[in-house]
Amino acid sequence: MADEGKASGCKISIVVPVYNTESYLSQCIDSLLSQTYRQIEIILVDDGSTDQSGAICDEYQQTNHRIKVLHQCNKGRVSARKNGLRYASGEFVSFVDSDDWIESDMCERMLCLALTSGADLVTSGFIQEEGDVWEERTDAFQEGLYNSEQQLKEIRANAMIYKGTDRLGLLSSIWTKLYRKELALDAMGLVPETMRRGEDFVFNHLYLLKCRSVYISKGVYYHYRCYEGSTVTSPCPDFIRQIGMSHLILRQAFGRMPDGEKLLKQLNTRILLDFIRLWNGEVGGQVPVPYYCFNYEKLGEGRIVLYGAGKVGTDYHRQLVKTMSGKLVLWVDKNYKKYWPKEYGVEPVERIKHVCFDKVFIAVESEKLAGEIRRELTEKFRIEEYRILWQPPMCYWL
Structure with a gap:
């Protein structure tokens, strides 16, 4: 007391x-x-x-x-x-x-x-x-x-x-x-x-x-x-603009801080997650669509090659470009022609031989498929095991 x-x-x-x-x-x-x-x-x-x-x-x-x-x-x-x-x-x-x-x-x-x-x-x-x-x-x-x-x-x-x-x-x-x-x-x-x-x-x-x-x-x-009709649960037609306003104000404030870069990465991720959660309720989307995220801390530091351009890979790539763009050096997939051209370009796996990188981040949902890709990278491209990362994707539904 x-x-x-x-x-x-x-x-x-x-x-x-x-x-x-x-x-x-x-x-x-x-x-x-x-x-x-x-x-x-x-x-x-x-x-x-x-x-x-x-x-x-x-x-x-x-x-x-x-x-x-x-x-x-x-x-x-x-x-x-x-x-x-x-x-x-x-x-x-x-x-x-x-x-x-x-x-x-x-x-x-x-x-x-x-x-x-x-x-x-x-x-x-x-x-x-x-x-x-x-x-x-x-x-x-x-x-x-x-x-x-x-x-x-x-x-x-x-x-x-x-x-x-x-x-x-x-x-x-x-x-x-x-x-x-x-x-x-x-x-x-x-x-x-x-x-x-x-x-x-x-x-x-x-x-x-x-x-x-x-x-x-x-x-x-x-x-x-929490009840139907309260201010917080009522529809907000311009919620995208509202989210953008939040981002702009905090981006300006964080830019003046010594640890501003870390804060900005955190802000970008938070805005992304909030956008996903608000989508159905505010815009009225009815068809559930998965959105995949990864654990930033487990990914760590260093130059990254992203392997996989399917749904998981596309979602991962969007996050990497938004928050860690300086660390992404290459995006590859076996079926690169299926996904090419894109804004940032998906390239053949063989391109790994020609870039400097610290780790390969496998972007697939299946642990079994991730294991097959890992074997390919170690046997065909002689990449050390410790430089190959995979984590179960965190899945959210739009």
Whole structure:
């Protein structure tokens, strides 16, 4: 629990963007008013609601001095959060969506970690509620304080893609974290108000660049309600442009960092995976199509020859060109004429004899076929076993 001496002067401002959530809003506000840590202010930003949400906010303000209500024309969550931040008087700030709710000890426990560790960012997990199904989610990193330059580099290098997997290192959600207000103001100022998808993701990674310390917590206090008709599940017709906006903003920010190249590779992969996952829901694709990815860490460093131009090879090639283009020296396949010409060109396997490379990466799904290719490379081309790589492809479905 928060040390009373340390916490007595610390206020948490909780910013709640509100838009047409009259059915859930009271539960949300009640959960905030029930916090065991009392030094809070609740800023409800009515984003031009057309139902009774604005009136509900006003009713709560009349009965509790800790509640401030702001009304604005409908401009979206980013605008509402920016507006709330401008009126926040707390040293720390957190965000809650108006159709969700939090456990009564969330603020106290998060503040305790912030004060005892001195962290600029404290994270936690959440429970996703979809009907009767509840699922807990937490950050992939181990719990604890990360405050050295090397530790912060580790956080940044694995925040979007955790150690070569498809898992997020840090949850993208804005509402599972406690921020220092001044840093949050700076980061939120860089997020365009036109963003409707990925705004939490962009904000968190901009904020992370400003952090001198991060505390990863495995506590789970936030209840995220997932239902048909919510803002997040509603269709976004321009989601491709939204993804492009996320990429552009973060690419510019990462370009100024010493470890910017690693961050950019991670960003490209994350954007690709998110695009795959969003495709069916946003664009309406109905036919499931496999998309194959590989583990970057297991691939390692060095100049690469990619062997295979089928479905797996094409997907691998797209990723390599996007994230590791300087390392790809040749793309080959036995049936190269079937695939040639292409934008980057598939060449006959014999071309391996005429290029300098460090490893051959076999891009096929079947382990048996990979074994046959491996034998061909060792026996016919005299390539050492340790220079030939194959890994079971990670398959996602469009």
